Structure formats: structure tokens, C-alpha cells
Amino acid sequence: MEYMTKNTPLHQAMGNRHDYLPAAGRDAMLPFYDLLTRLLGARRVHRSLIRQADLAPDTRILEIGCGTGTLTVAAKDAQPRADVIGTDPDPLALARAERKIRGRTGIRFERAYAQDLPFPDSSFDYVFSSFMLHHLDPELKPALAAxxxxxxxxxxxxxLADVGGNISAADGYASRRMLKNPHASGNLGDGIPRLLRAAGFDCEEVDSGVYRHVGRVTFYRATRPA
Incomplete structure (x- = not known):
């Protein structure tokens, strides 16, 4: 549940004073962010993403919209021989992430927007994204995918894992709310695969399931063609 965006009327209407959406929505909520995301099932999602990735040793891994770095750290724990970087535009969240890796090597955090990454072409073997895409405004999503x-x-x-996919009212109260949520509208149905394929990826749905507090979460694997 890592959020990042450029500030737009939608996020201004939410009271956001930054040019990004803070990790917990508001700076004042950041101390509760890790607890909140755990209650919402983020760690279960992270475990699934890492299992699906089947990380190889001696590779480079990037997480975009890493928030306080929980998934980034979990990826490093899963593959200690990998070089792992987490990025997010929220400096307060990144300060908390840095405390989680104090004294460790082969893992770091950098401030960056996912639609403007400060890395050379062909730098990474894996990229992770968890609960971030639906917080981006529609005009930014193609740039992120590119x-x-x-x-x-x-x-x-x-x-990538996010709220979306084939959500239906039968998935429960949280999914019914997401069906009416303007943030999630671009994730519904085949919205995410269409976005990624338009950028040049080969994309497939890997898994989908209902999480009590957030609704249907769908997992995707998108490969850059060789």
C-alpha cells in the first residue's frame, strides 16, 4: 500500500499539500502506517508477490512507491544476494524505511517518482509495485508504465498487485466500495493489463483474491520482451 503521485485536483481535494500523496495519506498518520497496512493485509500481499517473482541471486530489484520499505526489505530478506532499491517521493516515509535497514548492505532507498525514475535503461531484473497504481491519476499511468x-x-x-481486476458486488462490502471509488476505476476489469501492454509489456494475471478490508486484489506479471 505504497502511494505516489504528482499533485492534481483529485489529490488537492483530499487536502494533500504536497506534490505527492503521502504514504499514509497525510503526514500526521505516518506513525500508524505500518500497523494500518498490516491490518489491511499488506504482508500477505507482499509474500505472494515475492513468491510469484521467484527471485534469483545476484540480480537487481526495484520497488516503486515503497512507502516505509516493508516490501523492499522483504525482497532483500528473500534474496540476500540481490541488490535492492526502494523509491518513493515521500521523504518522511523514506526516513522510516532507512531506519529499517540500518547497518545492512545491498539495500537502499532513494527519493523518486515512478514516472521519472533516476536510473539508466535496463538497470533492473525485477520491479515490484504494491497497492500504488490506483493512487495515480490517469494521465500519469502511461508514463509510469513506460x-x-x-x-x-x-x-x-x-x-504488481493492486485493488482491481474482475471486481463484483459479490466480493463483499469493501469491493462494492471500490466499484464506486474513482481512484480504482482504471484498475477494473482488464484496465491494468491494457495499460501495461500498451507500454510494450507482455502481461498476464497471476492470481486474484478477496481481502476482507480492501476488496479484490489482483496480481499481475508483466515481462519486458527479450
């Missing part, structure tokens, strides 16, 4: 394609090596993969 940037992820650019920084992945040929054959590299994006592993």
Missing part, C-alpha cells in the same frame, strides 16, 4: 519498461532489462519482470 518508465518501468525502460529500466527493466530485456526479459525482466514487473510484479
Amino acid at each position: 518508465e518501468v519498461l525502460r529500466v527493466l532489462r530485456p526479459g525482466g519482470r514487473l510484479h
Whole structure:
């Protein structure tokens, strides 16, 4: 549940005073962010993403919209021989992420927007995104997809999880709310695969399931063609 965006009327209407959406929505809520995301099932989602990625040793891994770095750290724990970087535009969230890796090597955090990544072409073997895409405004999503394609090596993969996919009212109260949520509208149905394929990815749905507090979460694997 890592959020990042450029400020737009939608986020201004939410009271956001930054040019990004803070990790917890508002700076004042940041101390509760890790607890909140745990209650919402983020760790279960992170475990699934890492399992689906089947991380190889001696590779480079990037997480976009890393928030306080929980998934970034979990990726490093899962593959200690990888070089892992987490990015987010929220400096307060990144300060908390830095405290989680104090004294560790092969893992770091950098401030960046996912639609303007400060890395050379073909820099990474894997990119992770968890609960971030639906917080971006529609006009920013194609730029994000293009940037992820650019920084992945040929054959590299994006592993993405977000609220979306084939949501229906039968999925429960949280999903019914998401069906009416303007943030999630671009994620419904085949919205995410269409976005990623338009950028040049080969994309497939890997898994989908209902999480009590957030509704249907769908997992995607998008590969940069070799």
C-alpha cells in the first residue's frame, strides 16, 4: 500500500499539500502506517508477490512507491544476494524505511517518482509495485508504465498487485466500495493489463483474491520482451 503521485485536483481535494500523496495519506498518520497496512493485509500481499517473482541471486530489484520499505526489505530478506532499491517521493516515509535497514548492505532507498525514475535503461531484473497504481491519476499511468519498461532489462519482470481486476458486488462490502471509488476505476476489469501492454509489456494475471478490508486484489506479471 505504497502511494505516489504528482499533485492534481483529485489529490488537492483530499487536502494533500504536497506534490505527492503521502504514504499514509497525510503526514500526521505516518506513525500508524505500518500497523494500518498490516491490518489491511499488506504482508500477505507482499509474500505472494515475492513468491510469484521467484527471485534469483545476484540480480537487481526495484520497488516503486515503497512507502516505509516493508516490501523492499522483504525482497532483500528473500534474496540476500540481490541488490535492492526502494523509491518513493515521500521523504518522511523514506526516513522510516532507512531506519529499517540500518547497518545492512545491498539495500537502499532513494527519493523518486515512478514516472521519472533516476536510473539508466535496463538497470533492473525485477520491479515490484504494491497497492500504488490506483493512487495515480490517469494521465500519469502511461508514463509510469513506460518508465518501468525502460529500466527493466530485456526479459525482466514487473510484479504488481493492486485493488482491481474482475471486481463484483459479490466480493463483499469493501469491493462494492471500490466499484464506486474513482481512484480504482482504471484498475477494473482488464484496465491494468491494457495499460501495461500498451507500454510494450507482455502481461498476464497471476492470481486474484478477496481481502476482507480492501476488496479484490489482483496480481499481475508483466515481462519486458527479450
